[in-house]
Amino acid sequence: MEHLEQKKKVVIMIAIMAAMLFAALNQTIVGTALPRIIAELGGMEYFSWVFTIYMLASSITAILVGKLSDIYGRKPFILIGIGIFIVGSFLAGLAESIGQLIAFRAIQGLGGGMIMSTAFTAVGDLFAPRERGRWQGIMSGVFGLASVFGPTLGGWIVDNTDWHWIFWVFLPVGVIAFLMIMFMFPATVRKETEPVDYFGSLFLTLTIIPMLLAFSWGGTQYPWASFQIISLLIATVIALTIFIMIEKRVKSPVLPLPLFKNSIFTISNMVGFLQGAGMFGAIMYMPFFVQGVIGTSATASGLVMMPMTLSMVIASTIGGSLITKTGKYKKMALLGLTIMAAGMTSMTFMGTHSTNFIAVIHMIIVGIGLGISFPVFTLTIQNAVEQKLLGVATASSQLFRQIGGTVGVAIMGTIMATRMQTKMEDLSAESGLNLESVSDLDPSVAASIEKMQNPQVLMDPNQLAEIKASLPDQMNGVFDQLVSMLREALSYSLTGVFLIGGIIVGSAILLTLFLQEIPLRQSNEDPEQETEDQSSLTVAKSTSKP
Secondary structure (H helix, E strand, C coil), X not given: CCCCCHHHHHHHXXXXXHHHHHHHHHHHHHHXXXXXXXXXXXXXXXXXXXXXXXXXXXXXXXXXXXXXXXXXXXXXXXXXHHHHHHHHHHHHHCCCCHHHHHHHHHHHHHHHHHHHHHXXXXXXXXXXXXXXXXXXXHHHHHHHHHHHHHHHHHHHXXXXXXXXXXXHCCHHHHHHHHHXXXXXXXXXCCCCCCCCCHHHHHHHHXXXXXXXXXXXXXXXXXXXXXXXXXXHHHHHHHHHHHHHHHHCCCCCCXXXXXXXXXXXXXXXXXXXXXXXXXXXXXXXXXXXXXXXHCCCCHHHHHHHXXXXXXXXXXXXXXXXXXXXXXXXXXXXXXXXXXXXXXXXHHHHHCCCXXXXXXXXXXXXXXXXXXXXXXXXXXXXXXXXXXXXXXXXXXXXXXXXXXXXXXXXXXXXXXXXXXXXXXXXXXXXXXXXXXXXXXXXXXXXXXXXXXXXXXXXXXXXXXXXHHHHHHCCHHHHHHHHHHHHHHHHHHHHXXXXXHHHHHHHHHHHHHHHHCCCCCCCCCXXXXXXXXXXXXXXXXXXXXXXXX
């Protein structure tokens, strides 16, 4: 597809980005609206599954479709992905129970994984590595825009219309993207028949599912040392061992193990894993600080978070263009990761005295670093592998980043809970406040004090007001003291989380130092073939001289 006219390539990219925006907006818009949906459908105990099932389905589909698209081409899979996502979105809007919603979100995840996997790979089909930096940066910006507008729009929809419309409002965008890709995206010739690695696909799936579930549930649904979490981790190790044995023997493996002998591929995926852990740490836990410690309302906190996303969009676009212009990526990667690590580390100095303005400054720094470094490592992987492995290599980078995010959020959540408990015990001892003796006074007081043990109460001003109103007047001082202690304990726990995030990104910087920088190819020919062509051209020029 590299031979297409530039104008047609741009139209195809617009269609691909429309499909990505369609999928990304449907993911980010759900978070704001979910409390209202749960209030109507019920099933609060299954709240997390609305997100978990999407993550599982999209992660599995992305890596499997990556290999299949190398054989059959990108077009059929991006079309199938959009089609499945449209169906899943339509059905999700019709859900009448939490079980139905989870099932339909799984369908969305299957389609979303196909869209994301084939979209980033299609950039590699359309453009030579030297040109991809600009487009990878723009596509990363699509995610940023979805993060900006999705939550705000989701809140507006549930406040002003029926919640079902959060799943239906973008359906026209999906239909338009489907039609544009169907008519504009060139069909690729199917390669020689290759056997499909069914058993490898099965055991890769059996590796990913229990691993992601273990890190999603560990420390929240179940203790880390519980039978459930340990069983899931053991199942992961067994399935991974069998998967590796299968991949060594099959003719056409779903994830070719020789790819890991390529140091650029391996280091880039390791950095992507660490970057995902650090990135999700900032995105997931910063709202806790803004709402819980600073005391900003949920609606206003979205506006406080927005500058980070906008700075990421701008930085990713500029960074991608600079890579295309200079052909250099290692310095950009190091610069972006260093800025991101500095931003994460700087957040550890925030406290109960911090303001929204201070939080915004720190988040802008993180956003700039994330925007510069985010597109780089997909590009390095695509530039280092053979064109026939482009799909599976690109999908692997997405998978490692996704796993990194899941593992990072789980670890940081455990750190947050541990530091929170320790700090509350210390503050209680220092203040001389014996919560047990206070709660023994009256059952209703006991219930209110029990609620005050959970930092989640800080995110809900209405609940705080209700608790205060339920307490006798002589308990107002105790209430204020507890709120102050909660804010200080939450601040202490979150600054620890940010420090760990900074250390994780710092380790990614060290790994990047070992990343080999090879010239970005000027065409989509394989590295060896392009070198031979350049050598032949040089020889031809020298022999043609008089």
